[in-house]
Amino acid sequence: MKLKIHVMDTVELIEEKTASKKNTSISGSQAVMEACLFEGVDTIFGYPGGAIMPIYDALYDYSNQLKHILVRHEQGAIHAAQGFARVSGRTGVVFATSGPGATNLVTGLADAMIDSTPVVCITGQVFAHLLGTDAFQETDVINITTPVTKWNYQVTDATEIPAVLAKAFYLAGSGRPGPVLIDITKNAQLQLFNYEGYKKCDHIRSYRPKPIVRKEYVQRAAELINAAERPFVIFGQGVILGKAEEEFKAFIEKAGFPTAWTIMGMSGIPTDHSLAVGMLGMHGNYGPNVLTNECDVLIAVGMRFDDRVTGRLDKYAKQAKVIHLDIDPSEIDKNVKTTVPIWGDCKETLPILTALLQQKDHRAWLNKFKEYKAKEQEKCINEELHPLTDELTMGEVINLLNELTKGEAVIVTDVGQHQMVACRYAKYNHSKSNITSGGLGTMGFALPTAIGAKFGAPNRTVIAIAGDGGIQMTIQELGTIMQFKPDIKILILNNQFLGMVRQWQELFHEKRYSFVDITSPDFVQVAKGYHINGQKVTERSSLKGALETMLNHNGSYLLEVMVGKENNVFPMVPQGRGVSEIVLSKEEI
Amino acid sequence: MIKNNTMQKQEYTITVYTENQIGLLNRIAIIFSRRKINIESLNTSPSEIEGIHRFNIVINETEEVIRKLCRQVEKQVEVLKAYYNTNEEIVWQEMALYKVPTDIIAEEVKVERLLREYGARAVVIRKDYTIFEATGHREETDKLIAVLEPYGLIEFVRSARVAIIKNSKGFHEKIKEFEHTEPSEDVVGNEFLNQQDEVFSM
Numbered sequence: 047m048k049l050k051i052h053v054m055d056t057v058e059l060i061e062e063k064t065a066s067k068k069n070t071s072i073s074g075s076q077a078v079m080e081a082c083l084f085e086g087v088d089t090i091f092g093y094p095g096g097a098i099m100p101i102y103d104a105l106y107d108y109s110n111q112l113k114h115i116l117v118r119h120e121q122g123a124i125h126a127a128q129g130f131a132r133v134s135g136r137t138g139v140v141f142a143t144s145g146p147g148a149t150n151l152v153t154g155l156a157d158a159m160i161d162s163t164p165v166v167c168i169t170g171q172v173f174a175h176l177l178g179t180d181a182f183q184e185t186d187v188i189n190i191t192t193p194v195t196k197w198n199y200q201v202t203d204a205t206e207i208p209a210v211l212a213k214a215f216y217l218a219g220s221g222r223p224g225p226v227l228i229d230i231t232k233n234a235q236l237q238l239f240n241y242e243g244y245k246k247c248d249h250i251r252s253y254r255p256k257p258i259v260r261k262e263y264v265q266r267a268a269e270l271i272n273a274a275e276r277p278f279v280i281f282g283q284g285v286i287l288g289k290a291e292e293e294f295k296a297f298i299e300k301a302g303f304p305t306a307w308t309i310m311g312m313s314g315i316p317t318d319h320s321l322a323v324g325m326l327g328m329h330g331n332y333g334p335n336v337l338t339n340e341c342d343v344l345i346a347v348g349m350r351f352d353d354r355v356t357g358r359l360d361k362y363a364k365q366a367k368v369i370h371l372d373i374d375p376s377e378i379d380k381n382v383k384t385t386v387p388i389w390g391d392c393k394e395t396l397p398i399l400t401a402l403l404q405q406k407d408h409r410a411w412l413n414k415f416k417e418y419k420a421k422e423q424e425k426c427i428n429e430e431l432h433p434l435t436d437e438l439t440m441g442e443v444i445n446l447l448n449e450l451t452k453g454e455a456v457i458v459t460d461v462g463q464h465q466m467v468a469c470r471y472a473k474y475n476h477s478k479s480n481i482t483s484g485g486l487g488t489m490g491f492a493l494p495t496a497i498g499a500k501f502g503a504p505n506r507t508v509i510a511i512a513g514d515g516g517i518q519m520t521i522q523e524l525g526t527i528m529q530f531k532p533d534i535k536i537l538i539l540n541n542q543f544l545g546m547v548r549q550w551q552e553l554f555h556e557k558r559y560s561f562v563d564i565t566s567p568d569f570v571q572v573a574k575g576y577h578i579n580g581q582k583v584t585e586r587s588s589l590k591g592a593l594e595t596m597l598n599h600n601g602s603y604l605l606e607v608m609v610g611k612e613n614n615v616f617p618m619v620p621q622g623r624g625v626s627e628i629v630l631s632k633e634e635i
Numbered sequence: 636m637i638k639n640n641t642m643q644k645q646e647y648t649i650t651v652y653t654e655n656q657i658g659l660l661n662r663i664a665i666i667f668s669r670r671k672i673n674i675e676s677l678n679t680s681p682s683e684i685e686g687i688h689r690f691n692i693v694i695n696e697t698e699e700v701i702r703k704l705c706r707q708v709e710k711q712v713e714v715l716k717a718y719y720n721t722n723e724e725i726v727w728q729e730m731a732l733y734k735v736p737t738d739i740i741a742e743e744v745k746v747e748r749l750l751r752e753y754g755a756r757a758v759v760i761r762k763d764y765t766i767f768e769a770t771g772h773r774e775e776t777d778k779l780i781a782v783l784e785p786y787g788l789i790e791f792v793r794s795a796r797v798a799i800i801k802n803s804k805g806f807h808e809k810i811k812e813f814e815h816t817e818p819s820e821d822v823v824g825n826e827f828l829n830q831q832d833e834v835f836s837m
Contacts, residue, residue: 252653375709379702380703
């Protein structure tokens, strides 16, 4: 039998093939890769495993476009993604497997949630038909992470992937940013489906990222401010998240407001700005805390009146009219009663408000802050930065470090006494320079976050400052530094104690040091094992040289500095007291 | 000190309009359990608009707490709107079922009269038991239990509260607009649960 092949048929066949490139059949995993590319992702922090293998298999073909950093623990991955997001303003991306891989993310998710950091986590999950059967490495990730994510979703069918990931990236980065987790079952990763292209999400009908700005409220606020004799501006991370640093600077300069930051808002304005009066909070500066209870109009921008900032709420700014600018309507009136709320993205609301303000200066009021600063300098700061003892203080190390960095570096802190000292004495010229775990206070934050920060801002010097407790919590990430060689400067302030807890035990529990003395390995030896150079300093005379060596070293460097064992951080607002009851020394408590 | 409404605990009914998404019930419930607030009654049902779900939650708290809770509920991505109302501002009903031994009904005329008084109607009549249904406010259904108990009430169950806000008009129109331009997404469930035998997997 003769086979008749029509020429037209062959031509048609070829046409079909090229046309169908748009509607090709790809796997769910490939769809994940395509989504990441479309969303502008170039760095992924992750750790593979059984349930996420198909995604990793697809990632193998995208190695030129998507850089994957293999960490040593999934918590390291999510903290790194946080560091990446904080320093660059982009969304961090994490890949982890099911079961223990996903549960290891929980701490980081809680941290990102409470500090509003945009992170998208993609976790593998067992096959859909095994859900609920206690299969190998199966956990109910969605329900475990529901309280600590802005949104989460489980994908059981590959056709959902493009739309769900578009929604995830949109939610993570818009409005008040936050972590999003997408759990993809293994069958969905393997399933082939007809890919119709990727469309970014810019609207979800039940979600309003930015409240509508009500001009009447802005008007009322402007009237209050113009009539104020002692206006005080306090700001938090909202200014940085909203990318509104310029608008904010214009705002404060127009009416000459004394301006203080929270620990999360630090670096939103340069620390040497003429209107900058220091930090708020439990270990903030003297003036901002006391004078909060003496101002007549308190203007809060992008901050949420955290309990560390307000102290006792019934003794917080009761005499003042409060104007609160925030993008999240649920934050307004949550802790502090507002006189005039201004809902909205501060990048939009600040210019409207600034236009209505009268040009003023409040020099006399601003000088009051300077008086308090002088008192604080005399009573606390001098002995911290220029100690007369043989032992080194954390303050003098931090102070010297900042003189050498000249305010240009990104400083990532861990949690504890060193965190307070590092934030009190840091100097910053640029925004997005102070990266710390504020809301959750996660020990072990510094090292992995610094790694992520370096990948997010490769041209900036990144310094991780940790205590001897915190560094040991995530020390395995030295392996990530060893393998991928980001240039991280690690400064360990070793006081041989869990300092902050010890301080509280000294002040409030009659010095009963219950299990706060912690021993450490020889950190320099440990670093050496990870092929990272380092040194240890115990004498004041070697400090400057060592810091310079660390900063100038080409590659990662670990510097351990032994500091005074029982030093305390002051000033302090003791718990249960009002902000004006801030004490400058132990005797005053 | 002037004691105003905001400082006193009273019963509030929260009405939440949401997208129909699996897991959203949990997201809303944890907002209450996180603060250790007891949910007195919880009802979920479709609303008059296709694809939009409606929750009725009853709790006993002060107005300030309720206000903050509603804002937290609205913060959830899939929640469209949350309203809170006191009992005077809503029209509400709760349904209750009572299982009573049939011989008692037959013997005691009193019981029959009582049931008729409370507007209870028989749903199922069997040789040994009869099940009645009564609808109304909690005090009414509670009273009926108290009254039936001495006669040997076997079992009782009460449904959650369903409520309609007296003054609600605006939102429904608004959301209908939404529906026209943006129909709801389909709920994607897990269709693979019955396929355990068919798939070999690692």
